[in-house]
Amino acid sequence: MRVRGGIGSILRQGLMLLVCVISLYPIWFVIQTALKTHQDYTLNPTGLPTHPTLHNITDVLFHLPIPRWALNSALVTLGSVSISAIFALFAGYAIVFGTVRGREFLLRVNIGLMVVPPVTLLVPMFVLMVNLGLINTLPAVIIFYSGLMVPFSVFFFVNFFRQIPGELIEAATVDGARHSTILRRVVLPVSFAAVFTLMIVNAIWAWTELLIALVFLQDQGKLTLMAGLAQFQGRYTINEPLVLAATLMAIVPVVLIYLGGQRFFIRGLTAGIGK
């Protein structure tokens, strides 16, 4: 490690190290406990596993409904993330580059929607889903998630699109491109990193969402991973290593998504448009 600037720098580095340890410890705890036998855990909850085992993980993967829940979570996440992104893309484009009257008003309403707490929507949405016959189905959750994601997504795209030089759109207009072409061939490619970033943020939220999933999904076979884990915890509360092995399985996809997307930087992508 390169240390410059004496004591102050060492203190700073030390502090950061401490913060790292504190924030990473739970993950470490999950990993090491998942590798322990139940007996091992009872004797020494915080120590290293004395007889490391993959038993918990194979149990989780092959003898419990976790894969089914993970699939449900994946469907819900993919569905809601795609729907909201497409919707927000159109809305953001129309607000920034469109010519429709009342665009500013739409944007304001949209921003207003961002501050509505999801909890207040729970009961009305429940009633609506019951009436639509969608209760206890994945589409109910997909629709609810999409709706919650849209306001921030629109806001995010509007802010990003406003940084795209207007001349770029005008150049395409003069070249003879219609809105659909401009969105597909100019705005979307230029905004790729923004779209990707937003989808990741939304995906992580959808993957880890618990409340709505718990309320709207009741059948064992329809639960999302988070809802499943919540119930699982209650049922297997005596066997912590098993619970944590399941938790580990739930964390892995999120970490993978995040690491995969890390290399996309929003800045720098629009470089080279102008001089």
Added chain:
Amino acid sequence: MSEISIVGVSKQFPNGSRALDDVNLQIEDGQFAVLVGPSGCGKTTLLRIIAGLEKATSGIVRIGNRDVTDLPPGDRDVAMVFQNYALYPHMTVAENLRFGLEVRKMPRKEIEQRMLEAAEMLGISEYLDRKPRQLSGGQRQRVAMGRAIVRRPLAFLMDEPLSNLDAQLRVSMRAELARVHTQLPTTTVYVTHDQIEAMTLGDQVTVLRDGVLQQSGSPEELFEHPVNVFVATFIGSPSMNIVQGSVTGDHVHAGELSIPLPRAIAAGMEGRDVIIGIRPSDLLDGRQADPALPRIEVTCDVVEYLGTEANLLFSVNARQIRGALADEDQEADPNASRARLTARVGRASGARPGDRLKLAVDVERLYFFDADTQLTIHAPGRQAAVLSSS
């Protein structure tokens, strides 16, 4: 045929500011027309109205005998070069050039052929696979030009295309533009605030001020026969010297100065308050000039040495009139009792700051403007009456 007619075009922005006021302009087929004026004069707005990116509040725009007033930009068959080039950053140079043809569903083969042709013409063939961010400013400028050229439009519209380049590159790109226009004589409307660019490139130069068309004509016409003080001071570098004065008898008086005029010039202006204008190149070094010319004695404040020539800056005891560039680079108080003038003399004058020297005034080259309307009363070689009817 692709002449452009602008008939009675006005533009008022929603906030009430008036960008253009009843502009009428005719640009002939194949001409290189330049719109020039200080910033905020409406030249870019006019260009954007021709392109269709902006809607005129009233008036008609015709391109090639077709009324395009209500057509969207894509249907006007014009190509635009933007000030910051507006290249598509995610596309390669080749893709940038192809884009305008692809959206028009042109056959693949022809697109390729036109693309290569334009690249060849602008010397960017070796950069076809690069992205815009990997190009220098000059290369980007060429790609922007190329994107317009491949389209083979009725007209090119250019919005200060050289303003992002450094001075040297600007001069060479200017020559390049002129060459492209000779090779490809497409009607071009070119916006700039730089009068040198306007004079060197334009077949027809149109001067705008506060949304009002001042004068439109060849560079020579604008330089020799400006219609008013604004055009007179805007065109030409250094700017024309302008002072307030009056004509009595056969002398013109401006503050401490009194200059005898040829009878033919003085005749029409006897007893009038006028604005007197003289180009810096018509104030001559007194030691070499024709001895018959009247002399003024001045103290040199600043010498701008330019190599073969030098600009001598001095002031005289007379009232200065605010010229076209006053807002930008003269902090002149309109009521100041001393007017700052410039003379352009040969380097042989050897003048230094503080020197007392005599300048000859080429009286035949004096301009006279009405003191109230600032319209030209007399310009060298032609009478105002002739001017107004031409």
